[in-house]
Amino acid sequence: MSDIGFLTARLRRGDMSATEKMWQISWSFVFWICCIASFGIAMLYSAAHGSWTPWALPQLARFGVGIGILVMIALIDIRLIMRYAYVFYFGVMVLLVIVDVKGVIGGGAQRWIDLGFINLQPSELMKAGIVLALARYFQGVSLDDIGNPLVLAIPLALVGAPFILILIQPDLGTAGVVMMGATVMMFLAGVRIWKFLTLGAAGLAAIPIAWSMLHEYQQNRVLTFLNPERDPLGAGYHILQSKIALGSGGLFGRGFMQGTQSHLNFLPERQTDFIFTMLAEELGMVGALVLLSLYVIVMIYGFAIAFRARHQFGRLLAAGITSTMFFYFFINMAMVMGLIPVVGVPLPLISYGGTALFNLMFCAGLLMNVWVHRDVQMAARGGFSDL
Amino acid sequence: MMVNRDSDWTRMFNRRAAVLAGGQAALVSALVGRLYYLQVIESDRYKMLAEDNRINMQLLPPPRGRILDRFGQPLAINQQNFRVLIVPEQAGGLPKTLDALNHIIPLSDFDRERVKKEAARKRGFLPVTVRENLTWDEMSRIQVNAPDLPGVMIDEGLTRFYPKRENAAHLLGYVAAVDEADLTGDPLLQLPGFRVGKEGIEKIYDMGLRGKAGASQVEVNAYGRVIRELERVPGEPGNDVVLTIDERIQQFAAERLGPESASVAVIDVNTGDLLALVSNPSFDANAFSRGLTTEEWKALSTNDHKPLVNKVVAGQYSPGSTFKVVVTLAALEHQVISPDQTISCSGRYNLGSYVKRCHKVHGAVNMTRAISASCDVYFYEIARRLGVDKIAAMARRLGLGEVSGIGLPGEQKGLVPTEAWKKSARNERWSPGDTLNVGIGQGDVLATPLQLAVMTARVANGSMAVKPRLVRPATGTDPESGPGAGQEEFTALGISAEHLSILKAGMFDVINGPPGATTAAAARLHFKDPDKRDWTMSGKTGTAAVRRISIAEREAGARDPEELPWHLRDNALFVAFAPSHQPKYAIAVVVDHAMGGGGKIAAPIARDIIQKVLELDPSHKPRVDDEQIASNTPAQPA
Known part of the structure; x- marks a missing residue:
């Protein structure tokens, strides 16, 4: 306890040394993250029919880098993060525009920028970017201010711009996650419920317009979701095959690397979007529940950090990050189980893919950052009032 | 410590975050429920679908x-x-x-x-x-x-x-x-x-x-x-x-026929085993198995020798004088003539205003001589005495007029005419002239080469109703025919042995009679093997017209086949059995539109084939038993 007592003042001031911060990191949280990632690497090993290439080994390496990112982000002064939140957000916006423009010029949909070692997907980064930007915006905004409709115009613009940019890529799933992340942020910031209802109603009214703007394959996905048997060999094929693979796994599964449906290519994208199906086929409901529990543990950590943080920015950031993680895995799992339409959302920390993994480790780092800096006193607008 | 404004916000945040966490927990429960539904409740159904998915028959x-x-x-x-x-x-x-x-x-x-x-x-x-x-x-x-x-x-x-x-x-x-x-x-x-x-x-x-x-x-x-x-x-x-076929005999017979359009049937007179069943010319069945070219098909279907027709069972021929075997037995059974009684042949036979000719002036002929010389006048007379229906009854007993039962596709029944048949088929009265024609195997009577072989076998084996067969029963696919069904008991036709021996004497003379009295001396057997040197063959020739012969031609008498187009020439027939003293095999040879009669063309063919059959006769050689055949079963494919 004396340790904590000695540290308390510095925790509030936020002028801890890097070593002190290292001790503040919740290593148990990092452990759970590692558990989930190990699950993922094992499944990627299985997806390649028991081979470290082409997926498991790169994923393991990236996860190692990801741990570095997590720790690094956790150690940065939270006030710096707050200061550069908009910079990060606008940086991602620029990348999104580049991708879209490239897509238009290139004559086809493109979601990534080839950086040589990684195909960077800006839309993935926007999931964290929108949370950061909105947490920054709502820091120090009182409930009275939020009542002012004009105050809401800026966050709506902040979310609206990337939403549209991602939607036209087209990436329905990621756009949805960004929108939901923003909605959660505004809800937590104290925006009146009736305003959500109004916006929701407006959104509903916009559905016919949005529908006409959707690509045909996206329309098909929605239609197929509503009636999967509509086209069992066409658009409905993925959902049906996914359900067959998942259901045939039963309670205990077919055993690691024994999933017939996934290994015989009945399952599309078994290393990315449909990896949960393979996991559930091979490890059964038991395995799926273990993974789900790990996610829930991470969620509990996230909400605990949000409740424990002493500043609005940290609370909103932690809750927003946690919810974004939730949307990741919920949408992915609900999709492969046929609860929602097939949208390309990866399973966090499990699916193969660099950007998503880095973004998630970045998010986990932000969460840890809030935890490490939970007691730092921040000014209403700007982080360094006490310096 | 905290500012009030802040604590308001914190309370609101905590409330809303709790609601949010609760909502998320509810959604997680939905996932768990869905997992339970898919993986436990509906699992069996999906397992079945999964098997269908991945297993192909x-x-x-x-x-x-x-x-x-x-x-x-x-x-x-x-x-x-x-x-x-x-x-x-x-x-x-x-x-x-x-x-x-x-x-x-x-x-x-x-x-x-x-x-x-x-x-x-x-x-x-x-x-x-x-x-x-x-x-x-x-x-x-x-x-x-x-x-x-x-x-x-x-x-x-x-x-x-x-x-x-x-x-x-x-x-x-x-x-x-x-x-x-x-x-x-x-x-x-x-x-x-x-x-x-x-x-x-x-x-x-x-x-x-x-x-x-x-x-x-x-x-x-x-x-x-x-x-x-x-x-x-x-x-x-x-x-x-x-099969009952002996491939060597089959092959020999086909080669012996050469380019002729002809049929040969060789039958074991006691068992009915068909040793050879040849229809010539033939075709290469391998071509059908691989698929015929248009040219091949055209060549086969337009050939006037009709290679695609299995003539030995599907060809219906006037049996000609070979039918005299039937008429002889009928005459003896109905005692319309005694074997020694002679009939005088002046080369012509008058029936009212109608004149039928014989191919030769034979003078007085008794039964044996009538057979060996194939005197038509003699048979006109006894046929007239018999009437067609009695001839028909004997013909049927000897196996004519009905399918043999070997089941080959396209097999024809031939025709054994009766008075009733003519009435129903043509709505005409049977005339005595029709009977005369039947008496020498012309007119309406038709038989297949196989039927002629069966007829000869039934005469040779002492009038047992032998039935021809093509497949050894034990290995056939008929479930009712088990092993041992090969030794079939045939019913007796009830023809007296004495009558048979009179007929056989005539048939012996056809080949082996005194010089000048025979019609098929060319069919004498010649064995070098001392055991077989005494073996002889008995038979009956036949030469059947395929066209109506005009009166002018009759008067001219000249019927040189070389002057006729191929398709108008007579058919040459020969039936025989051997050895004469203890018959084992019977043969029928039919050569379509031959360059001569049965004695000249068909008899030598029959002689050569029978000689081959007797040479190969397996009395010294055990027949291959079923075990040996079974061991030849093709290996199971891997």
Whole structure:
């Protein structure tokens, strides 16, 4: 306890040394993250029919880098993060525009920028970017201010711009996650419920317009979701095959690397979007529940950090990050189980893919950052009032 | 400590975050519920669907049963057929690989187009047949060049092969692709390239020869590519069919007939085993198995010697004088004449204003002489005394006028006319002139060569109602005929032995009579083997007109066949049995439109064949038993 007592003042001031911060990191949280990632690497090993290439080994390496990112982000002064939140957000916006423009010029949909070692997907980064930007915006905004409709115009613009940019890529799933992340942020910031209802109603009214703007394959996905048997060999094929693979796994599964449906290519994208199906086929409901529990543990950590943080920015950031993680895995799992339409959302920390993994480790780092800096006193607008 | 404003906000945040966490917990519960529904409640259904997904049944065609002769010599077998396949997916550029292949084995433009079309239609990993029936040489050239031919592979299958080619083609029939009409429930018939029996033995015993399909359960992936075999149920190869035919006699007879349009039937007079059943000219059944070209088909179907007709069972001929065997027995049974009583032949026979001619002036002839010299006048007279119905009754007892029961497709019944038949068939009264015609085997009476052989056998074996058979019963597919059914007891026809010996004496003289009194001296047997030197043959000639002979021609008397077009020449017939003293074999030879009568053309053929049969007579040689035949069963395919 004396340790904590000695540290308390510095925790509030936020002028801890890097070593002190290292001790503040919740290593148990990092452990759970590692558990989930190990699950993922094992499944990627299985997806390649028991081979470290082409997926498991790169994923393991990236996860190692990801741990570095997590720790690094956790150690940065939270006030710096707050200061550069908009910079990060606008940086991602620029990348999104580049991708879209490239897509238009290139004559086809493109979601990534080839950086040589990684195909960077800006839309993935926007999931964290929108949370950061909105947490920054709502820091120090009182409930009275939020009542002012004009105050809401800026966050709506902040979310609206990337939403549209991602939607036209087209990436329905990621756009949805960004929108939901923003909605959660505004809800937590104290925006009146009736305003959500109004916006929701407006959104509903916009559905016919949005529908006409959707690509045909996206329309098909929605239609197929509503009636999967509509086209069992066409658009409905993925959902049906996914359900067959998942259901045939039963309670205990077919055993690691024994999933017939996934290994015989009945399952599309078994290393990315449909990896949960393979996991559930091979490890059964038991395995799926273990993974789900790990996610829930991470969620509990996230909400605990949000409740424990002493500043609005940290609370909103932690809750927003946690919810974004939730949307990741919920949408992915609900999709492969046929609860929602097939949208390309990866399973966090499990699916193969660099950007998503880095973004998630970045998010986990932000969460840890809030935890490490939970007691730092921040000014209403700007982080360094006490310096 | 905190500012009030802040604590308001914190309370609001905590409330809302709790609501949010609760909502998320509810959604997680929904996931758990869904998992439970899919993986526990509906699991069995999805497991079943998953099996369907990944398991494919593939039929394995069984090897077709062989057809063997009585000594186990193969007449129809399955031959390895090498074909070259190409897997477009592995071929790199398909046209390029086809070009490369073309340098090694010639490919027609038609083949190339077909391969390209098929490749475009099928999935890339499914092989497309480029050419079938590769020679060994072609195959080895492809294998040597394999490194330059990506995606090209050699595959082997079984095709029907008739090693004796033309020999016995009518008898064996052939196999060909399945028609719509053949489709029954048998899934085998759906197999691409499956062949069914279309004629002959191949058709009659098709079900037994076909065998039962095996099945291979293979695991496939979503694209239908075979990953591995899970289970293999081997099919049952078809049953072999063992014929009564002796392939050597069959072959000999066919060769002896040469280019003639002719039929030969050789029958064991005691068992009914058919040792040879030849229809000439023949065709190569292998051509049907592989598929005929248009030219081949045209050549076969327009040939005036009708190679496609199995004449020995489907050809209906006027039996001519060979029918006198029937008339003789009828006359003796009904005692219209005594054997010693003579009738005077002046070369012509008057019936009212109607004049029938004999081919020669015989003078006074008794029965034996009438037979050996084939005096028509004698038979006109006894036929008149008998009336047609009594002749018909005897003809039927000897097996004429009905199908033999061997079951070959296209077999005809022939015709044994009666008064009632003419009334019902033509609505005309039977005239005495009709009876005279029947008396010498002309007019309405018709018989197939097989029936003539059966008739002769029934005379030779002491009037037992022997039935011809083509298949050894123990190995046939009839479930009722078990082992031992080979020793069939035939009913007696009740013809007196004395009458038979009178007839046989006449038939003996036909060949072996005193010089000048015979009609078929050319049919004398000549054995060098001292044991067989005494063996003789007895027979009866026949020369049947195929056209109405005009009165002017009759008066002219000249009937040189060389002056007539082929199709108007007489048919030459000869029936015989041997050895005369203890008959074992009977033969019927019919030569269509021959350059001479039965004695001149048909008798020497019969003599040569019977001589061969007697030489090969297995009395010193044990017949191949069933065990030996069973051990020849083809090996199970791997």
